[in-house]
Amino acid sequence: MTSSIIDSIIKARYLREGESSFEDICRRVAKAMGKDEKEISDFYEEMASFRFLPNSPTLMNAGTKLGQLSACFTLYVGDSIEEIFDAVKWGALIHKTGGGTGYNFSNIRPEGESVCSTEGVASGPISFMKVFNAATDVIKQGGRRRGANMGILNVWHPDILKFIESKKNEGDISNFNISVMVNDEFMRLVEAGEFDRTWIKHSDTGEEITVGSVWNGIIDGIWANGEPGVLFYDEINRKNMTPNLGLIDTTNPCGEQPLFHFESCVLGSLNLSKFLIEGKLDKTALERSTRLAVRFLDEIIDKNVYPIPQIEEATKKTRKIGLGLMGVHDALLILGIPYDSLEGRKFCEDTMEFVNKIGIDESHRLSEEKSEFPALKGSAWEDYAVRNAAVTTIAPTGTISILADCSSGIEPVFSYAYTRKDTVQKTFEILHPIFERELDKVVKSVAKNASESEELKREAIDTVHKTGSVQGIKWLPDDFKRIFKTALDIDWRSHVLMQAAFQKHVHASISKTINMPNSATKKDIESVLLLAWHEKLKGLTIYRTGSRQSVVLELSSDS
Ligand code: CDP
Incomplete structure (x- = not known):
């Protein structure tokens, strides 16, 4: 990436008054997070050398009056007008500070059901999603980036078909990614081919929805424009580290953080391409940076300025942090290991296992130095106390990977040569x-x-x-x-298996797109979803090349 493009992003998004360079930003952030001179200098070095970067809100807001440092939030949406509009307001407050919000709308009664107070009929979750969408339009996140939302509906909600179709027309609910929360029971029926079986019956209208109509709706939507995404409810909850606090039904906008209602999470990513030495992984350096990153992210939980008290309370109960990797494909390219190979997956799985193990160990040390997370009793951590109920995740790293000039998250490189315009429309060949x-x-x-x-x-x-x-x-x-294969050269099976390799050693979830060629059939999409479920993914996004009109894939003009 040319430095001019990186400079323009830094200027548009991250610089605060009196700052003129990326180093200035690192100095401000390190100073806000470090407990003493030594730690400030260590944090600065990690960021300025692009070994580690926290999520955008931290880079934007640390050491400023705004002080909101997390990228990921989930909110509760109840079934009353008061509760629904509370969530609209909370979402706006979060977007204002640069965070993204996830909502599960399944508590909202289905369209057509009676409403006692007005003796009318309910308009259903999808109509309310439009309100959230409009609110997002008016609040540009902290003036620096567009608000992102995740809208989820459980597969057993009677309005599921309307939900799946809610993004059929591009431009509708455009500030939302939508995902269907499917459960094992549904997937088992699909696998058994029980398509004619009734899946849901609408209690008021009596309308019956079959397994096949829901499944085909999901497949048709993905084939048409990549939505809905799919989340696996039972897998998310089998791996829930704090089942003592209940079940999880919501994720943040890009899906990498399954969270309880009102929880938030700060993310940070290690740039794997910076941890190679003489054709091998430099485990000593990776361990050091992992430990520093865990301390950095944990510190944020206490320094953060939370948008509403419920979020502060829920976040401090579990103290989840989201440490992940970026520059993974770059690292494989340097090592000369194909992304779509057993060797590639093995390297990634081993590396993630290492980061996860060290991350847990550092969190354990922190629990001894400070204290464990308050909800430890009854959690999966009871026998090995840690300070953070979840340590690892894989974020998209959409912007921070551009700053670090590395491949994003665990994604394969999209194109090795393309042109890009900077903010003054000057074109660069990259x-x-x-x-x-x-x-x-x-x-x-x-x-x-x-x-x-x-x-x-x-x-x-x-x-x-x-x-x-x-x-x-x-x-x-x-x-x-x-x-030198690209995301589109790599077959869908290898995409899924790579995500599964990482998921084995990641506490939260993974943001990744399973790219498919334009010629992919609906049957192929069905195979991807079934493989993903068997491989124990917590969720996934599939995109068939060229299927979205507004993202007409211009290989020569985008990354
Ligand atoms: O690279 P950066 O730190 O900017 O963010 P990312 O890794 O691409 O996205 C991490 C999370 O930030 C997403 O999952 C969203 O929760 C949030 N996000 C957002 O709220 N608005 C955006 N425009 C992009 C990301």
Whole structure:
């Protein structure tokens, strides 16, 4: 990424009065979080070297009057007008500070059911979602980014079909990602092919909805434009670290944080591409940064300025933090390991296991130094006290990975060459640095002289611009093509298996898109969902290339 683009993002989003560089931001954030000079200097080094970055709200608000540092929130939505509009208000307060909100709307009675107080009929959850959507439109998050929401409906809610179709027209409820919360019972019926079986009966209207109509609705929606996402209720709750506090039915906007109502979570990501030494993982450095990151994120829970008291109370009860990885595909590229290989998955699983283990250990140390999280008794941590009921997650790292100039989260690189406009509409050609370095080596070995080598390089880059891939370039060695695959070159099975490899050692969940080719069929989408369920994912997003009109995939003009 060119420094001009990174500079414009820093300027538009993160700089505060008196600041002019990324280092200034790191200094402000480190000072706000560190307990003494040593810790301030350690935190600064972690961020300024791009080994670790906290989520955007921390970079924006730490050390300022706003002081709201978390990216993820979930809220409670009840069935009364008072409760619904309380949630609208709380959501607005959260968006104002740069956070995103998740809501499960299943408490709201279905459309057509009676309303005692007015002797009228209920308008159902989907009509209320439009109110939340409009409120989001008017509140631009902290003036710095657009508000994001997750809207969830349980698969056993009578309005499920209307919900699934609520984003059929692009532009409707545009500030929401929507996800259906499915349970094992539903998935078992699907797998058994019991499509004609009645799944839900509307108590007032008597309308019956079959398993097949819900399942086909989900598949049709995903095939048409990538929505709804799917969340696996039973898996989320089997892995709930604090079942003593109840069941979880909601996640934050990008799905990586299943949370109790009113909980919030601060995220931070280690840039794996910075932890390689002589073709191997530098475990000593990774351990050090993991420990510092856990301390940093835990500190935020106490320094945070919470939008409403209920959120402060719920957050401090479990003290969840969300430490994850970014730059994962970059690390694989440097190591020369294909993303879609057993070796790639093994490396990722082992690395995540290591980060998770060290993260838990540091949280344990913190519990001894300070105290354990208050809801420890009856939780999964009773025998090994920790300060944070959940330590790890995988965030999308949409903006912080641009700052760190690394591949986002655990996603494969989308394109190795593309053009991008900065805020003043100046166009830049962006070449992935590892790709360029390795391509240079290859063209030198294939070409007879310098000018031929230049020509070959140009041809390869032009092909990537046109087709998005190097796979069709005949003269490139197979080894190179095997490693430099893009998100679209990688088959859906490998996408799912990579997510599953990480999920084994992640307490919360994972933000990831399962990319599929435009030619993918509805049957293929069905196979993805069933594999994801068997592989114990907590949720997933599927996107069929080119299916969304507004995101017409312009390989040459976007990342
Ligand atoms: O990279 P950055 O820290 O900006 O954020 P991310 O990792 O892409 O997203 C992390 C979380 O921030 C999301 O899951 C949302 O909860 C929240 N978010 C938001 O509220 N609004 C956005 N425009 C983007 C992210």
